[in-house]
Amino acid sequence: MAAASHPREIPEATVARLPVYLRALQDTAAQKLATISSERLAELAGVNAAKVRKDLSYFGSYGTRGVGYDVEYLILHIRRELGLTHDSPTVIVGMGNLGQALAKYGGFQDRGFVVAALVDTDSSKVGTAIGLQSIEHLDDLATIVSERDISIGVIATPAGSAQEVADRMVACGITSILNFAPTMISVDPGISVRKVDLAVELQILSFYNERRQSLDAAG
Amino acid sequence: MAAASHPREIPEATVARLPVYLRALQDTAAQKLATISSERLAELAGVNAAKVRKDLSYFGSYGTRGVGYDVEYLILHIRRELGLTHDSPTVIVGMGNLGQALAKYGGFQDRGFVVAALVDTDSSKVGTAIGLQSIEHLDDLATIVSERDISIGVIATPAGSAQEVADRMVACGITSILNFAPTMISVDPGISVRKVDLAVELQILSFYNERRQSLDAAG
DNA sequence: ACGACTTTGTGAAGTAATGCACGAAGTCGG
DNA sequence: CCGACTTCGTGCATTACTTCACAAAGTCGT
Numbered sequence: 497m498a499a500a501s502h503p504r505e506i507p508e509a510t511v512a513r514l515p516v517y518l519r520a521l522q523d524t525a526a527q528k529l530a531t532i533s534s535e536r537l538a539e540l541a542g543v544n545a546a547k548v549r550k551d552l553s554y555f556g557s558y559g560t561r562g563v564g565y566d567v568e569y570l571i572l573h574i575r576r577e578l579g580l581t582h583d584s585p586t587v588i589v590g591m592g593n594l595g596q597a598l599a600k601y602g603g604f605q606d607r608g609f610v611v612a613a614l615v616d617t618d619s620s621k622v623g624t625a626i627g628l629q630s631i632e633h634l635d636d637l638a639t640i641v642s643e644r645d646i647s648i649g650v651i652a653t654p655a656g657s658a659q660e661v662a663d664r665m666v667a668c669g670i671t672s673i674l675n676f677a678p679t680m681i682s683v684d685p686g687i688s689v690r691k692v693d694l695a696v697e698l699q700i701l702s703f704y705n706e707r708r709q710s711l712d713a714a715g
Numbered sequence: 716m717a718a719a720s721h722p723r724e725i726p727e728a729t730v731a732r733l734p735v736y737l738r739a740l741q742d743t744a745a746q747k748l749a750t751i752s753s754e755r756l757a758e759l760a761g762v763n764a765a766k767v768r769k770d771l772s773y774f775g776s777y778g779t780r781g782v783g784y785d786v787e788y789l790i791l792h793i794r795r796e797l798g799l800t801h802d803s804p805t806v807i808v809g810m811g812n813l814g815q816a817l818a819k820y821g822g823f824q825d826r827g828f829v830v831a832a833l834v835d836t837d838s839s840k841v842g843t844a845i846g847l848q849s850i851e852h853l854d855d856l857a858t859i860v861s862e863r864d865i866s867i868g869v870i871a872t873p874a875g876s877a878q879e880v881a882d883r884m885v886a887c888g889i890t891s892i893l894n895f896a897p898t899m900i901s902v903d904p905g906i907s908v909r910k911v912d913l914a915v916e917l918q919i920l921s922f923y924n925e926r927r928q929s930l931d932a933a934g
Numbered sequence: 935a936c937g938a939c940t941t942t943g944t945g946a947a948g949t950a951a952t953g954c955a956c957g958a959a960g961t962c963g964g
Numbered sequence: 965c966c967g968a969c970t971t972c973g974t975g976c977a978t979t980a981c982t983t984c985a986c987a988a989a990g991t992c993g994t
Contacts, residue, residue: 509981515918519897533941542899546944546983553943561942562990578918579925586917597816598913603897607914608921647924648917671927672920678738678822680761688923690916694817695826697909698805698867699734699797701891702827704907705866706798708890728951752971765953765974772973780972781960 510551516541517548518574525567533564578608585612585646587670589661590653591621591631594676598652599626612644617657634664641668648672655679662689729770735760736767737793744786752783797827804831804865806889808880809872810840810850813895817871818845831863836876853883860887867891874898881908 520540524532534552538545552558552565555577559565575581586609588595598604599614614631616622622633632640640646649665651658651673658677665673666683675681675691683689739759743751753771757764771777771784774796778784794800805828807814817823818833833850835841841852851859859865868884870877870892877896884892885902894900894910902908 507981511922512915512919514922515912515915516899518918519915520899523898534943535941540899542901544983545941546985547981549941549943550982557943559942560990561988562940562992564941577922577925579921580918584917584921584924593816593819597812600812601913602812603914604917607918609914609917648920672924674916674920679742680735680739680759682761686927688920688927690920692911692913692916693734694820694911695822695828696731696734696738697893697911698803698823698828699737699799699826700731701867701893701907701909702798702803703730703733703796705803705891706796708905708907726951753973754971763953764971765955766951768971768973769952776973778972779960780958781962781970783971 506554510554513541513543513547513551514574514578516543517551518571518578518580521567521571521574525571530567531560531564532567532570534559537565575608580608583608583610584648585610585644586648586650587611587613587615587637587640587644587646587665588650588652589615589634589637589665590651590657590677591616591618591626592652592654595650595652596626598650598676599629609648612646613640615640634661637664638668641665641670646670648674651675651677651681653677725773729773732760732762732766732770733793733797735762736770737790737797737799740786740790740793744790749786750779750783751786751789753778756784794827799827802827802829803867804829804863805867805869806830806832806834806856806859806863806865806884807869807871808834808853808856808884809870809876809896810835810837810845811871811873814869814871815845817869817895818848828867831865832859834859853880856883857887860884860889865889867893870894870896870900872896 517537520537523540534545534548538548541548555573558570558573588598588611591614599611604611611629614626614629615634615637616631617634621631624631647670649670651661653661655677658675658679659681662673662681662683666687672688673683675689678693678695681689736756739756753764753767757767760767774792777789777792807817807830810833818830823830830848833845833848834853834856835850836853840850843850866889868889870880872880874896877894877898878900881892881900881902885906890906892902892906892908894908897912897914900908
């Protein structure tokens with residue numbers, strides 16, 4: 497195989513859709529359906545059927561023409577592609593409202609992640625527990641990360657601390673960061689960062705809402 | 716309606732960056748800087764400078780060559796574009812961990828939104844308070860929405876209830892929905908929906924993490 | 935075993951977004 | 965008032981992504 501040395505290059509947009517497909521497939525499996533067409537999967541995922549087929553084709557042809565895709569088989573493959581064959585330990589830094597909610601949120605555990613540590617700098621919080629997990633101090637991050645083999649860090653601190661926390665995470669060997677703080681963080685290339693900003697999402701909605709109203713008023 | 720009466724068509728990608736620029740500008744204003752170059756703004760927002768200039772050019776030329784952009788003026792214009800001149804009342808439906816955290820989260824109030832109502836169906840929650848706001852029943856949504864002039868709804872329910880909640884919201888006249896439930900919801904066109912799925916973000920990170928490790932191992 | 939039907943996989947066309955590169959418009963020191 | 969310098973605004977080439985459309989590959993009833 498020519499492409500053997502490189503893993504085949506998968507478009508970012510496709511990667512971002514894989515988890516969505518995965519969830520749709522898991523729902524489908526729960527309904528005891530053995531196969532699924534690209535059409536149906538597209539509907540569940542809210543995308544176009546051709547896109548589904550092209551996305552899936554990037555990692556081989558798993559479908560059967562005239563039938564569709566084997567649901568379980570596809571789940572397995574996508575899980576493997578996403579590295580969800582084992583649970584990944586994560587650390588959440590910042591135990592404010594959002595951090596606490598994330599710590600309690602069951603949705604991670606279900607989907608391939610374990611919250612392996614909760615961290616803050618506030619000494620009044622350190623030592624207290626959220627659920628079964630107790631809060632530790634940021635200064636102990638290096639030990640925590642290496643002992644529990646953590647590769648993913650979640651930043652749920654205020655904006656002001658985000659960059660410093662990110663730097664510390666990277667120094668400790670964390671390679672993937674999910675940033676909820678409303679600020680850009682810069683890390684060296686080779687570290688993956690994704691940013692989720694709740695207020696930004698609302699503001700985007702607000703833009704279209706405003707537009708709609710001007711159109712309504714005009715039309 | 717002819718195209719001329721439309722405000723100029725602004726690319727989606729640009730719209731999604733406006734809130735990020737806005738935040739960067741507000742930080743800049745807080746440092747008492749009167750002007751900012753596209754270069755600097757780009758750095759703060761984590762994008763390319765040409766992109767900043769092109770984005771800003773979609774709603775007119777506010778910059779001064781040789782100097783840059785007037786920070787306050789730009790803040791004003793972006794806020795206006797985003798419809799953030801007044802606070803928009805929002806309702807949060809679903810008072811689980813995430814919903815409660817969102818209710819307490821100060822980040823919305825700061826950025827143009829007011830949490831005007833908290834809603835759930837669980838009768839043991841209805842009537843109790845989170846912060847200053849007390850939880851009301853989903854069945855009263857219509858009244859709540861119309862009396863408080865709410866146009867934005869946040870769904871923080873489990874996946875199974877999301878579609879029904881969305882339908883109810885639309886029926887009550889809500890036109891913008893932010894969906895945290897891990898499922899697609901379908902609404903008629905003309906309603907804006909944005910989806911934030913925390914587990915999906917982690918799974919995307921996991922993909923790149925996995926890739927990196929295979930590359931490291933191979934290289 | 936065949937023909938009608940379904941559904942995949944993909945080349946190619948179309949669309950959207952990006953980033954370069956440079957002219958235009960301004961500032962500022964002397 | 966001029967020339968050096970900064971920075972914007974934008975046309976254009978490039979890249980990334982999407983969607984169409986259809987041949988190929990399979991199923992299924994008879």
